[in-house]
Amino acid sequence: MVDVAVNSGQKISIVFIITGLSLGGAEMMLYKVLSRLDRKQFDPVVVSLKCKGTLGDRISDLSIPVYTIGMKPGVPTLSSTWRLVRTVRQLKPDLIQGWMYHGNLAGQLATITATKPVPVIWNIRHSLNSLYSEKAGTIAVIKFLAKLSNYPAQILYNSKTSAIHHEELGYKADKTKIIPNGFDTDLFAPSTAARSSLRTELGITDNEFIIGLMGRYHPQKDHANFLQAAAILLQTSPDIHFVLAGTAISRENTALQDVIETLGITEQIHLLGERDDMPRLTAALDIASSSSCYGEAFPNVIGEAMSCGVPCVVTDVGDSAWIVGDTGRVVPARDPQALAHAWKDLIDRGAMDREMLGKQARARIIEYFSLGSVVAHYEALYKSLLS
Structure with a gap:
């Protein structure tokens, strides 16, 4: 019919x-x-x-x-x-x-x-x-x-x-x-202006590094894993900043704040809450992460970061590894040591290599997604x- x-x-x-x-x-x-x-x-x-x-x-x-x-x-x-x-x-x-x-x-x-x-x-x-x-x-x-x-x-x-x-x-x-x-590759696009403006907003200098996690507060996102990895990395790289944004990502979230204070990393963690300028925040990152431990199928935040030319470090949940391909790093879930090590690897590769990975990531999104x-x-x- x-x-x-x-x-x-x-x-x-x-x-x-x-x-x-x-x-x-x-x-x-x-x-x-x-x-x-x-x-x-x-x-x-x-x-x-x-x-x-x-x-x-x-x-x-x-x-x-x-x-x-x-x-x-x-x-x-x-x-x-x-x-x-x-x-x-x-x-x-x-x-x-x-x-x-x-x-x-x-x-x-x-x-x-x-x-x-x-x-x-x-x-x-x-x-x-x-x-x-x-x-x-x-x-x-x-x-x-x-x-x-x-x-x-x-x-x-x-x-x-x-x-x-x-x-x-x-x-x-x-x-x-x-x-x-x-993904809207015109909306989520590389932006040096975004990088500068977020650093001005947060009081971070241009030469300080930002790793970001965009996503609502929920057990599947495993923010504790991300924060534990942050504490590990800060032991050897104390000038790194970590930006988190999403629903219930604020100092008023006592469960989240307790983890941050227990780890002793309060000054390096920026909790921005629910924002309407996610393309700007994402484009301002040096590395984007997804630290989820279950439940993800196709995380939007990974594709959005790749579209912005930001290399990603992700946990091997859902299709995250397939999305990233060879343009970033994939680590096991619930393994903060592995997450911190992957971040450190990308940092040590230098700005030119990260820029190349970012360009490859954006090209992959444009071609397939x-x-x-x-x-x-x-x-x-x-x-x-x-x-």
Whole structure:
């Protein structure tokens, strides 16, 4: 059957159902896809199961409606479930695109009372190095989705590792499609001005080195590992500074601050919190890191740093090693000695070698992970499922 929207030239109506709209990597990737989606062909609407969050207004600024369901953590209430079903019925989409585990489940359940068959696409943005590192409620949803995995029209993953992990849990392999994250290489670009301005902001001299970790405070990001590695490196290189930014990355986070004070590295650590100038912060780094210990599939922060021409040192979680290729360093997770050693290796190589690695990193992003090509894959999939 050919859908009327495809056959008649009408816009394809898509409802994107996402768990929430906080400032995280998965949420930002939805925003980036929406910002480039061809609005002459597609009519997108976003439904957030929680609240509007940090990104809700930014999506609204794209002239895309954002609906909120107001679900609370834990088991959803009958009233919130009915709000979801009623909202989707009123919108009458041609397609439903789930985004993240709870968004996928909600998208599938929302079709139960649909007045016409609506293809549902799941989008899984998480790897499962250790299933039982997840919250109990999330584990239950992951397992339940495995039992439902014959129902979606397609299951998207943003990494090969994620697809393998989920198929091992029983997710249908014949539904699998991999679309990696994409990056705006004009927005995330090398900038000597960014390097200078951040140093001025933080009171750091031009010849002092900055290593950065961009990402929200969450156990999977393993900030403790990053900080332990920082303490090790500072024993031999005391003029290094470490910049961290993201949700809950502040002195008010007592758990994070306690680790910093216990390690005795307070003066070299800069906690910047949630920022809206991530391209500038990222381009200002000398080395970017991802210290995650589980859960990552395709970390945005790595691709963004590479796009800025910043060499990366990453833990071997998800597809991080594949993203970096030979343009940086890959170390085992939960090994601060290895992380510190890799940083020291890049520092000792000198500025010219790091600049060369940075150029190679940016070229790799442009060739394999440009945002335009990734959005084109989404658009082609949406049209193919309706024909």
